[in-house]
Amino acid sequence: MAEKEKGRREGSPIPNNGVWRDTAESKAPLLKLQAVHLTRRCAISMAMASIVAPLLHGDAA
Template sequence: MAEKEKGRQEGSPIPNDGVWRDAAESKAPLLKLQAARLTRRCAISLAMASIVAPLFHGDAV
């Protein structure tokens, strides 16, 4: 049976060769989705929802 990546016995960390990092472009669709949800829930404009969405959902920088 092949050794699994999670269960390494010698305790060495799993390499991050195949892991992709988040880019700024990947956050724009999330902001649009969150703003659209706020417009439905709170009956506010899309412009106001796009400003408030990072604060409301906890993604404020």
């Protein structure tokens, strides 16, 4: 571990060995994330939150 820290202090890049890349399947659409936020905050159903989210946050597109 000391070697990696020493390398970073000298300006070498951090290795990407243990970094997980996001895949397209794991990224949720913005509208869904906004709707989930509304269901938790306002205690409404997911269907209602999906309708209200674009009105509150604007178009996701």
